[in-house]
Amino acid sequence: MLVYLNGEFLPLEQARISPLDRGFLFGDGVYEMVPFYHGIPFLFEEHITRLGRSLQALDIKNPLTKDQWKAIVHTLSEQASLPTHNIYLQITRGAGLSRQHQYEDGLEPTVFAMVTNMRLLSDAEKQTGLRAVTVPDERWQNCYIKSLNLLPNILAIQQAYVQQAYEAIQIHQGYVTEGASSNVFIVKQNILFTPPKTAEILWGITRDFVLSLARKHHIAFEERALNEDELYDADEIWITSSGREVVPITRLNDHRVGDGEVGPIWKKINASYENARNAC
Numbered sequence: 594m595l596v597y598l599n600g601e602f603l604p605l606e607q608a609r610i611s612p613l614d615r616g617f618l619f620g621d622g623v624y625e626m627v628p629f630y631h632g633i634p635f636l637f638e639e640h641i642t643r644l645g646r647s648l649q650a651l652d653i654k655n656p657l658t659k660d661q662w663k664a665i666v667h668t669l670s671e672q673a674s675l676p677t678h679n680i681y682l683q684i685t686r687g688a689g690l691s692r693q694h695q696y697e698d699g700l701e702p703t704v705f706a707m708v709t710n711m712r713l714l715s716d717a718e719k720q721t722g723l724r725a726v727t728v729p730d731e732r733w734q735n736c737y738i739k740s741l742n743l744l745p746n747i748l749a750i751q752q753a754y755v756q757q758a759y760e761a762i763q764i765h766q767g768y769v770t771e772g773a774s775s776n777v778f779i780v781k782q783n784i785l786f787t788p789p790k791t792a793e794i795l796w797g798i799t800r801d802f803v804l805s806l807a808r809k810h811h812i813a814f815e816e817r818a819l820n821e822d823e824l825y826d827a828d829e830i831w832i833t834s835s836g837r838e839v840v841p842i843t844r845l846n847d848h849r850v851g852d853g854e855v856g857p858i859w860k861k862i863n864a865s866y867e868n869a870r871n872a873c
């Protein structure tokens with residue numbers, strides 16, 4: 594597999610970084626995930642804008658221009674084995690002279706990119722929906738930054754995995770924040786609800802796109818804090834992410850969501866989402 598590292602395209606086996614790289618030592622860096630459908634990136638501008646925001650929040654200078662990012666994602670996508678995939682982009686603060694917490698000025702960021710698989714739902718999963726479990730949100734207060742520090746997210750999804758669930762929905766002080774790697778929506782009495790874009794969640798590109806589809810289809814929506822009871826009481830629950838799209842959750846812990854069936858509003862938004870990314 595060909596990957597990109599610091600200006601070069603090379604086989605993965607030949608890609609090397611310094612053990613003093615701050616991404617390796619501290620998780621000091623950010624990442625982004627750009628979905629590709631048949632050779633075309635979906636919502637590329639939005640992903641690159643968010644990457645810039647994450648870098649700025651960590652005081653790391655964006656090492657490449659938008660056109661340079663575009664050239665890298667296209668080159669990697671062209672040699673991907675599957676037509677639908679993600680391009681993973683990672684920038685770390687770079688390697689310092691020693692392992693010290695504070696960073697020196699003028700470090701050269703490490704830039705890495707590669708193709709990763711997308712895990713889209715099977716037709717059977719679209720018929721039945723999937724199961725999520727709730728877990729406490731144990732993360733820091735700057736979750737709008739797409740940082741490499743994913744330990745709480747990893748522990749959360751592992752809890753879901755051992756309980757044979759598809760996603761872990763995180764709860765902070767009684768309120769829904771987001772999935773381990775997704776945003777959360779609920780439907781109640783034909784109104785769509787999702788938590789607002791505060792620092793407590795990642796500002797999902799799919800989330801925003803879903804809201805634009807809701808607007809287009811005249812589905813009423815509200816961006817507001819959702820408490821855990823509202824999650825249990827919802828008619829529909831969905832989770833969204835670029836790599837998984839819009840996923841219906843029909844079981845929450847040991848409860849049915851609504852009537853336990855995939856809901857009509859999900860069907861409408863999902864069909865619209867699939868149309869949009871097929872036409873991209």
Ligand SMILES: Cc1ncc(COP(=O)(O)O)c(C=O)c1O
Pocket residue numbers: 746771772773774775776794795796797798799800833834835836
């Ligand atoms: C914590 C978290 N929230 C939300 C999302 C969804 O974001 P997007 O729709 O931009 O993929 C992700 C995606 O990986 C994530 O890791």
